Amino acid sequence: MASTTGAAKRHITQETFNECVRENMEEFDMIEEDAIADAVTQFESQGVDLSTIVKALDVVHPVLAALKVIEADESDDETCLHVQLVALQDQFKDAVGSSGAKELAGQINGPTILLQRLPAVQDVATRILLLSTLQSMVRCRSQIFLEVQSNDRSRRHLRRWGVVIACRHPDGRVLVVERFICAKNEVNKKRLTSHGIIARLVVLFRDRSMVPEGGTKDIADVIRVLTLHDDTYVVLLASVSIYISSQDRQHHFIHTHDIVKLFVEHGVIDAVLPYLRGVSSDPDTLSSWLAVVKQLAITEDTCRKLVAAGILDLLPTFQQHAHVQYIA
Incomplete structure (x- = not known):
């Protein structure tokens, strides 16, 4: 018999489990303990993950x-x-x-x-x-954050998150959460960027007095995640031409370029390069911001702007740090 260890687990709601237990009690005249044990056996034999299910009718x-x-x-x-x-x-x-x-x-x-x-x-x-x-x-x-219908509640939810990012709570955890919810999730990236997150991140970086010590690295990590095309599901779909059109495949990849373009339009290059000149003594922070620069340099136009801003003059400084040489 084939093992199901590596197979994806199915999930049910608490209500579905409770209904099965009640059916066992009513139709088969089982006591609650036996009805629950039978329900557990039934669902687990079907590959259902019961880790979030309370095995009792009167417990939440x-x-x-x-x-x-x-x-x-x-x-x-x-x-x-x-x-x-x-x-x-x-x-x-x-x-x-x-x-x-x-x-x-x-x-x-x-x-x-x-x-x-x-x-x-x-x-x-x-x-x-x-x-x-x-x-x-x-x-x-990340999929539990914003994959909801486009309605008034979700729009208020997005605006509320925008307020949080807009320096109202400049705790590093906000930025870590932002990174988590956008990592490998194009839906979250698209919805957050459409509600002004890019502008707020650039403003937050420019006004670094609001950011805790070491917080600029967190900002860089968020920007890098936003500019990465890392949603494996979207990449997989885009590679299977038999299922989606060429136009749709192109759209998935263009969105990442659009995010880069928005960051450039909001002046991230002019803000970051002067900062890099003074942060070379902190390899971790420098590495994170160089990773951002690398992500920005995905179009010819952005490369020209980076050169014009003096990125080539900074390369000798960067190369002094073995920790960041692979990025530079």
Whole structure:
């Protein structure tokens, strides 16, 4: 019999599992414990992942419980919020169940629920905890962030995220979250760039006094992710000409060029090159920004602008650092 270990797991909702348990109890006169055991056996034999399913009819999964409390809480007292965020962190750090917990959070718009609370949070420690929780929630799960219909709620969600990036909460975790949600996800990149993220990132970099020490590297890492064509699903589709038209394939790759063009139009070259002259003593930061420059140099026009801005004069300085020679 072939092993199913490497096969993709299927998922069901808590409601589907509970319905199966109730059917076992009603139709086969099972007690709850036996009905649950039978349901688990049925679903697991079909390759269903039950890691996010609570095996009891009257118990709510901790992720759902915490997010529902956060969503319903309208008080100014942030103690309750802090407690629920800690509960979420515990779920996302669980080595066994974290993947399923994140998937479950995405099913009920967990990132949106957290972002709705962020602007009103006054306590610095709670704000940092919220951002850290959001970071944990979307890490390796970028698809749960913005893959929603284009409606009023999602547009408000995007605008709210734009406010966060616009220096209102210049904590490095915001930038890390931004990188996580855009990595290998063209949908998220497109929606965020269409709501002004590029301009805000450039403004944030220009006004570096708002950024914590070492934060410019985080900005560079976000820009690099935005300018990478790294969505493996889109690349795969674009390579299979029998399924999509030549025009559609070209569109997927043009979007990355459009993002680069927008960064250039917002003056990122003129902002970055003078900065590189003074950051050569920090190899990690220098490496990140050189990776950005490399991504920008994907069109002939951008290459000309880089040369005009003096990039060639800086190369000898860059080459003194073995850590960044492969990029330069």
